[in-house]
Amino acid sequence: MARVRRPGARWWVGAVGLTGLCLASGLPPAYSQQSVSVRATLVKGALPADDPAAAAWATAAVSEFPMSPQVHWPVRITDVTAKSVKVRGLHDGTTVAILLEYADPSEDPDDAAALEFMVGDSKAHFAHGQPMAQVQGGPVNIWYWKNKDGKGVDMGAKGFGTLKPHTHQTVNAKGVYQGGAWKVVFSRPFKTDHGEEDTQFKPGEFASIAFAIWDGKKMDTGQPKEKGSEKAISSWWYFRADAPPDYSPYMYAALAVALALGFELVLVRRLKKGS
Amino acid sequence: MKGVLVRPIFLTVFIYLFLKFIVPNLPHSAPLPSSLIFLYLMLTTAGIVIFATLSGASKDAFFGPMLRFLTGESGGAFGGARYLVLALFPLLVGWQTYGSTASSDAPPAENRTIHPAPPGEYTGLSNPVPKTPDNIMYGKGLYASRCSPCHGNFDGKGFAAPGFTPPPANFKDPTTIAMLQESFLFWRIKKGGVGLPVEGMPWKSAMPRWELELSDEDIWKVIMGEYDGAGQKPRTWDESE
Numbered sequence: 001m002a003r004v005r006r007p008g009a010r011w012w013v014g015a016v017g018l019t020g021l022c023l024a025s026g027l028p029p030a031y032s033q034q035s036v037s038v039r040a041t042l043v044k045g046a047l048p049a050d051d052p053a054a055a056a057w058a059t060a061a062v063s064e065f066p067m068s069p070q071v072h073w074p075v076r077i078t079d080v081t082a083k084s085v086k087v088r089g090l091h092d093g094t095t096v097a098i099l100l101e102y103a104d105p106s107e108d109p110d111d112a113a114a115l116e117f118m119v120g121d122s123k124a125h126f127a128h129g130q131p132m133a134q135v136q137g138g139p140v141n142i143w144y145w146k147n148k149d150g151k152g153v154d155m156g157a158k159g160f161g162t163l164k165p166h167t168h169q170t171v172n173a174k175g176v177y178q179g180g181a182w183k184v185v186f187s188r189p190f191k192t193d194h195g196e197e198d199t200q201f202k203p204g205e206f207a208s209i210a211f212a213i214w215d216g217k218k219m220d221t222g223q224p225k226e227k228g229s230e231k232a233i234s235s236w237w238y239f240r241a242d243a244p245p246d247y248s249p250y251m252y253a254a255l256a257v258a259l260a261l262g263f264e265l266v267l268v269r270r271l272k273k274g275s
Numbered sequence: 276m277k278g279v280l281v282r283p284i285f286l287t288v289f290i291y292l293f294l295k296f297i298v299p300n301l302p303h304s305a306p307l308p309s310s311l312i313f314l315y316l317m318l319t320t321a322g323i324v325i326f327a328t329l330s331g332a333s334k335d336a337f338f339g340p341m342l343r344f345l346t347g348e349s350g351g352a353f354g355g356a357r358y359l360v361l362a363l364f365p366l367l368v369g370w371q372t373y374g375s376t377a378s379s380d381a382p383p384a385e386n387r388t389i390h391p392a393p394p395g396e397y398t399g400l401s402n403p404v405p406k407t408p409d410n411i412m413y414g415k416g417l418y419a420s421r422c423s424p425c426h427g428n429f430d431g432k433g434f435a436a437p438g439f440t441p442p443p444a445n446f447k448d449p450t451t452i453a454m455l456q457e458s459f460l461f462w463r464i465k466k467g468g469v470g471l472p473v474e475g476m477p478w479k480s481a482m483p484r485w486e487l488e489l490s491d492e493d494i495w496k497v498i499m500g501e502y503d504g505a506g507q508k509p510r511t512w513d514e515s516e
Contacts, residue, residue: 066438067438072467078424132478249372255372258365264361264365
């Protein structure tokens with residue numbers, strides 16, 4: 001009589017394989033994804049708030065965001081010089097510094113860059129906080145730097161045409177042009193005394209951030225290639241300054257392991273007694 | 276242990292695979308959220324336990340192998356597996372605890388409604404412009420000059436598009452203008468990104484407010500040009516009845 005092989009004797013091999021395949025299908029892809037946030041890490045030494053070329057920036061995580069021409073407002077442009085911007089962040093617990101790095105074929109006096117933030121809890125449209133038709137949006141806080149001015153300007157807006165510098169100025173900025181690229185660092189204390197106009201940072205919490213870049217190259221008309229609302233812009237992304245190290249999750253995990261182990265020991269002991 | 280537990284394990288794995296990989300591929304279906312799959316697997320497990328405990332004999336047959344495994348009475352190859360399970364269980368609990376208490380690096384979730392309801396005055400409007408070849412051509416011309424830098428060749432891949440998130444709509448995609456009425460497009464084009472209601476947050480739409488630059492008639496012509504260029508037809512009340 002022929003020997004009959006029992007089907008499914010090695011069922012667990014198939015089950016483990018299938019489970020593995022299912023788990024693998026849920027894993028993130030190996031290729032890197034587009035950045036969605038800027039992370040400012042806690043710097044150990046001095047914060048390079050006025051040095052865009054400082055070695056400390058090499059220790060900061062880099063994020064890269066694509067840029068598009070500003071098209072929302074009618075005074076628009078359809079092609080821009082900056083196609084993307086690399087962003088790094090550092091902080092020392094009281095002051096935050098954000099470094100923008102982007103390609104620009106020429107150094108021009110009207111070259112400029114800016115950061116944009118929401119203010120307070122009110123959401124705002126990324127295009128200068130343009131008023132929304134159906135809901136009340138909030139203002140935006142803009143940190144602006146222009147090469148020929150050589151300083152940072154703290155500004156506010158609630159829609160195109162409403163941009164104006166704040167009466168108080170707490171933003172510093174410095175740019176360095178090296179090898180066909182700008183490096184511009186902005187810095188400001190986490191908190192200011194003007195919460196209704198300035199964005200306030202809290203370590204560990206996400207804030208919305210957007211970027212703008214102007215190529216100030218002078219054209220035949222005598223005007224800069226990009227100026228005003230004719231600029232490269234990004235959508236809203238996220239920014240977060242790292243909170244101080246928190247070891248409590250490790251403590252909770254260790255406690256949970258001890259409790260689970262104790263539960264197991266009691267259970268097995270009882271079962272043995274019962275049997 | 277083999278005979279009694281093989282079927283429940285196979286059944287659970289089969290249901291998981293069915294929900295995860297087969298259901299999304301059924302007609303008019305979509306991938307199930309993991310929380311729903313988890314709920315179904317919990318129901319399956321509860322059903323198996325209820326079935327296995329219908330009588331005293333079946334209960335002993337079901338739980339007996341598990342108890343013998345835990346107490347080490349199974350012996351043989353199960354001895355090593357027992358220590359593995361007893362070691363892994365506390366580690367799994369610790370890992371879950373860490374995951375639920377450690378702060379996440381993920382930004383806040385954005386539950387944006389892609390096609391929010393338009394205001395009442397824009398509901399059910401019909402295109403007042405005659406659908407003539409000249410009007411369609413005129414609308415395509417306006418599309419080429421005003422819309423194509425971002426929306427491209429009706430595919431959402433214009434040269435100005437890469438920095439925008441969400442990306443400009445792809446009109447050839449059957450989930451965009453093909454499932455919308457012309458009145459919805461009229462509202463979105465006329466009022467742009469700043470016309471979005473609160474459920475359209477976080478307000479990243481760069482769509483211009485074209486009422487500042489185009490007449491209503493021109494907007495209706497652009498809509499005709501869009502549908503014709505993308506090879507789509509607007510959704511109408513007649514078709515849904």
